[in-house]
Amino acid sequence: MLAALGVVGVAAQEAAPPGGSPEASTASMPGTMIGPLIEGVKQADRAQYLYERIERVENRKESGDKEPLSVKIYRVVPAGTGINKIPVGTDGKPADPVAYRVELGKLLKSLLWAAESGQPQREAYQKIQKKQKDRDELIDATRNGFLFTALGQETRDGRTLTKYRMEPNPGYKATSRATSIYSRVRGLVWVDDASHQLARVEGEVMEDISLGVFLAKIYKGSRFLQDRYEMAPGVWLPSFSQYDFDGRKLFTSFSVHEKTYYSNYQRVGPPSEAIPQIQAEISRIDADKTKTSIDP
Numbered sequence: 001m002l003a004a005l006g007v008v009g010v011a012a013q014e015a016a017p018p019g020g021s022p023e024a025s026t027a028s029m030p031g032t033m034i035g036p037l038i039e040g041v042k043q044a045d046r047a048q049y050l051y052e053r054i055e056r057v058e059n060r061k062e063s064g065d066k067e068p069l070s071v072k073i074y075r076v077v078p079a080g081t082g083i084n085k086i087p088v089g090t091d092g093k094p095a096d097p098v099a100y101r102v103e104l105g106k107l108l109k110s111l112l113w114a115a116e117s118g119q120p121q122r123e124a125y126q127k128i129q130k131k132q133k134d135r136d137e138l139i140d141a142t143r144n145g146f147l148f149t150a151l152g153q154e155t156r157d158g159r160t161l162t163k164y165r166m167e168p169n170p171g172y173k174a175t176s177r178a179t180s181i182y183s184r185v186r187g188l189v190w191v192d193d194a195s196h197q198l199a200r201v202e203g204e205v206m207e208d209i210s211l212g213v214f215l216a217k218i219y220k221g222s223r224f225l226q227d228r229y230e231m232a233p234g235v236w237l238p239s240f241s242q243y244d245f246d247g248r249k250l251f252t253s254f255s256v257h258e259k260t261y262y263s264n265y266q267r268v269g270p271p272s273e274a275i276p277q278i279q280a281e282i283s284r285i286d287a288d289k290t291k292t293s294i295d296p
Contacts (some may be wrong), residue, residue: 029148029164029191036196040236041139044198044228046132047235052077052268054092055085056261063223063244063257077107077278080114080271081124092264101285108278115271138178145172145182148189157229161190161199181209197236200227216249231265238262 029037055076058068073092074085086103087095094100114121148164155161166187174180187203202225209218222245231237238260245256268274 029150033191033196034143034148037191037198038139038143040195040197042136043235044237045135045139047237048083049078049080049128050267050269051231051235051237051265053237053262053266054088054264056263058259058261060257060259061255063242065257068259078268078274079107079110080274081121081128082110082114084110097285101282104278104282104285108275108282111271111275111278115275134178137176141175141179141182145169145174145179151188153193154190156190156199159199160193162193164189164191166201166203177211184209192236195230195234195236197230198228199236201225216247218245218247222246232267237265 053076055074057072057074059070060068073088073090075088075092077084077086084103084107086100086107088100089095114124145168146166147169148166151163151165153160153162166189168183168186172182174182184207185203185205187201189198189202190200191197192199203223205218205220205222208220211217223242224244225240225242226238227240228236229239231239239262241258241260241262243256243258245254247254268277
């Protein structure tokens with residue numbers, strides 16, 4: 001559910017990025033921009049399986065709390081059929097070298113397994129492909145599921161962004177349970193003028209969203225925000241996300257107030273490319289340990 005909301009930008013806090021013109025416009029998003037925008041979001045989705053990064057996850061009791069209840073920092077590494085999260089310190093480096101070496105060993109094992117061509121691997125990749133196909137359909141549906149109206153331009157880090165209001169399209173007929181949520185959310189999107197890539201998205205849930213199969217519900221007023229930057233040539237990836245969701249699952253209420261900061265993106269590629277990189281890292285760690293143990 002969170003993934004579906006994230007795709008459309010069910011989101012937001014307040015205040016847009018500073019700078020730029022506040023003048024409003026009634027122009028719709030040009031068709032020449034919508035296509036590249038949607039393809040860019042799809043590309044970013046797939047890049048999650050090719051780029052490692054550092055994620056700092058902060059959880060709060062309430063969205064307005066200054067201090068988080070918990071902070072967890074991970075080195076997040078794609079492993080072909082999954083994503084490995086290795087705990088690290090506040091500087092992004094191992095807090096416990098011994099435990100870190102163990103986690104690298106687990107990561108290498110996962111990569112070696114994912115690089116094989118047996119039936120279990122084919123089934124695992126088929127599940128990922130099915131998930132990606134479903135997400136692609138969700139992303140494609142935003143083309144007709146929402147109306148985008150230009151509100152003006154703003155500047156961020158020297159780049160010009162056009163700000164759009166995103167509202168449900170009253171003429172849109174949902175094609176699935178997932179796309180039916182589009183009639184219940186609204187928000188704002190910022191598009192980088194030069195690249196036609198999604199730079200920022202905010203939004204909110206206007207009506208409670210029921211998920212009958214899980215006997216769950218996302219309450220009206222839940223919000224989401226995400227900032228994206230060009231982390232590699234032509235690849236725009238998240239730098240910050242915030243979820244403020246309240247709801248119910250079965251007979252238990254839940255509340256999610258989470259901020260995630262993404263940094264240190266590096267391309268590791270598919271398992272065939274990632275394996276030698278992780279092997280080399282493990283070799284360096286083991287060599288340093290051996291050298292330390294024999295030094296007087």
